Amino acid sequence: MMTPHVLDQLPLWIEGDLAAPETAALEAHLSQCPECRRAAERLRDSQAWLREALEPPFEAPDRQRLRARVMEQICTGATAKPGPRMPLRRSLLLASAATLLLASLIWNLERARPSRPVHPGLPAPLSSAMPPSRPEPTPQVSRPRPAARPSRARSPESPPLAEPARIEFQTSDPAVRIIWLAQAKPPSEPIQTPLEAP
Amino acid sequence: MLQATEAVLMEEGLSPLLEIPVADPLEQLVRRVQGGETEAFEGLMLQTEKRVLSVAWRILGDRHLAEDAAQETYLRVFRSLPGFRLGEPFEPWLVRIAVNVCYDLGRKRGPRAVPIEFLELPGEAASSAEESFLLQQRRTLVRQGLAGLPPGERAALVLRDLEGFSTEEVARMLGIRPVTVRSQVASARAKIQAFCARLMAAPQGGRP
Ligand SMILES: [Zn+2]
Numbered sequence: 151m152m153t154p155h156v157l158d159q160l161p162l163w164i165e166g167d168l169a170a171p172e173t174a175a176l177e178a179h180l181s182q183c184p185e186c187r188r189a190a191e192r193l194r195d196s197q198a199w200l201r202e203a204l205e206p207p208f209e210a211p212d213r214q215r216l217r218a219r220v221m222e223q224i225c226t227g228a229t230a231k232p233g234p235r236m237p238l239r240r241s242l243l244l245a246s247a248a249t250l251l252l253a254s255l256i257w258n259l260e261r262a263r264p265s266r267p268v269h270p271g272l273p274a275p276l277s278s279a280m281p282p283s284r285p286e287p288t289p290q291v292s293r294p295r296p297a298a299r300p301s302r303a304r305s306p307e308s309p310p311l312a313e314p315a316r317i318e319f320q321t322s323d324p325a326v327r328i329i330w331l332a333q334a335k336p337p338s339e340p341i342q343t344p345l346e347a348p
Numbered sequence: 349m350l351q352a353t354e355a356v357l358m359e360e361g362l363s364p365l366l367e368i369p370v371a372d373p374l375e376q377l378v379r380r381v382q383g384g385e386t387e388a389f390e391g392l393m394l395q396t397e398k399r400v401l402s403v404a405w406r407i408l409g410d411r412h413l414a415e416d417a418a419q420e421t422y423l424r425v426f427r428s429l430p431g432f433r434l435g436e437p438f439e440p441w442l443v444r445i446a447v448n449v450c451y452d453l454g455r456k457r458g459p460r461a462v463p464i465e466f467l468e469l470p471g472e473a474a475s476s477a478e479e480s481f482l483l484q485q486r487r488t489l490v491r492q493g494l495a496g497l498p499p500g501e502r503a504a505l506v507l508r509d510l511e512g513f514s515t516e517e518v519a520r521m522l523g524i525r526p527v528t529v530r531s532q533v534a535s536a537r538a539k540i541q542a543f544c545a546r547l548m549a550a551p552q553g554g555r556p
Contacts, residue, residue: 161534161541165509196490196541197509203490204510206402207411213397216415220422221390 153179156186164193374438381429389426396439397422399511400446406506407450408457409495417453421446440513444521447503454499486548493543497536504529505536 156176162168163176180187374395380388400421405414424445432441494502500522507518508529515533519526 161537162530164537165533167515167530167533192545193537193541196544197537199486199490199544200494200505200540201510203487204406204494204506206398206405208398208401208405212415213401216397216401216418216422217390217393219419220393220426223423224386224389224426 152182155183156180157189160186160190160193164190164197372437372439375434378429378432378438379434381426382432382434389422392425392438393422396442399439400442403443403446403506403511404450406494406510407447407503408454409491410457413453413457417446417449420453421449424449440517440521443507443511443513444523447507447521450503451499486544489544489547490540493540496543497539500524501532501536501539504532505540508533509537 153175156163156179159168159172159176163173166173168176180190374392377388377392377395381392397418400418401414404417404421405411408414408417421442425442428445432438494505497505503522504518507513507521508515513521515526515529518529522529524532
């Protein structure tokens with residue numbers, strides 16, 4: 151007399167996920183049962199098709215591009231780990247990033263004001279005709295890092311003048327998060343931020 | 349690159365050769381990154397990026413999304429590395445982060461039964477047009493079947509059957525019990541098979 155069908159165990163058996171005694175019993179049944187054998191064949195096929203269809207499409211240049219993008223972000227300090235051996239460098243990086251973020255924020259606020267001249271107290275190149283992506287570093291920032299990208303910061307898109315703009319910048323140190331709150335003022339007053347203007 | 353890095357270490361009197369031999373070949377690199385040697389992270393990527401891209405693509409089913417996921421994975425890994433416990437195997441930890449990133453990105457993408465890429469039929473060399481068509485049709489079907497699985501089953505199947513991790517490793521990566529992994533992969537294998545059988549048995553009306 152034949153043992154009961156083993157259809158519900160086949161998906162484990164097909165990849166060797168059954169213990170030895172279960173495997174032996176199942177295979178004994180298979181040797182007697184054409185129906186379960188056919189089901190096992192179908193599973194074997196579909197597992198082979200799965201592996202064939204899911205072969206990843208990536209090549210060496212894709213991996214190289216990924217590596218370059220990650221290393222760029224890491225090395226520019228946008229996500230730089232606080233290295234205990236380089237506190238000075240880190241603070242410079244943060245200062246550079248702060249300058250860039252501040253600059254792009256100010257640029258946004260300036261842009262929202264039609265035909266206002268650039269405030270004299272602001273860093274020089276922030277003309278409203280210039281894109282915010284690469285502002286010149288101020289003299290105090292001795293190590294400009296062009297790739298400390300503003301895109302790493304979560305900046306609200308063109309904040310309305312009435313509301314304070316908020317920019318958060320997560321450093322690699324989970325304990326250090328830089329937050330700017332900036333309120334657009336009447337043109338005669340300088341824009342205030344918690345940071346001193348460089 | 350790595351040589352230059354070692355030279356720097358030597359200059360600073362921190363020879364990497366003084367380390368105790370470790371089982372995980374990646375641990376040496378992890379140690380160096382933890383010690384502030386950012387450049388060593390590139391070595392970690394070189395050793396693991398194939399895996400991360402593959403996991404991401406198989407789970408997300410979209411090439412560009414997978415590349416974004418891989419990038420985000422490594423940035424998260426870099427930020428979390430100070431908290432990584434040496435002695436723990438690095439790759440499962442990395443894959444776990446990758447899976448979480450994929451879940452996040454998948455949620456952001458929103459519910460879409462079948463990712464666009466899995467529906468594409470890229471032309472590939474085959475011995476005849478008909479063979480090529482059938483092969484592509486089958487690939488598309490299988491990918492649709494995988495994409496239609498519940499996320500937990502999909503991740504378990506990808507890690508166990510496609511990435512080749514053991515049931516216990518998959519359980520640790522997904523934070524579930526091994527017995528759950530077993531039932532998930534069994535269910536997933538059966539569903540993929542049934543999905544293919546149903547659609548491939550159907551008369552193929554759309555042949556060229
Ligand atoms: Zn049977």
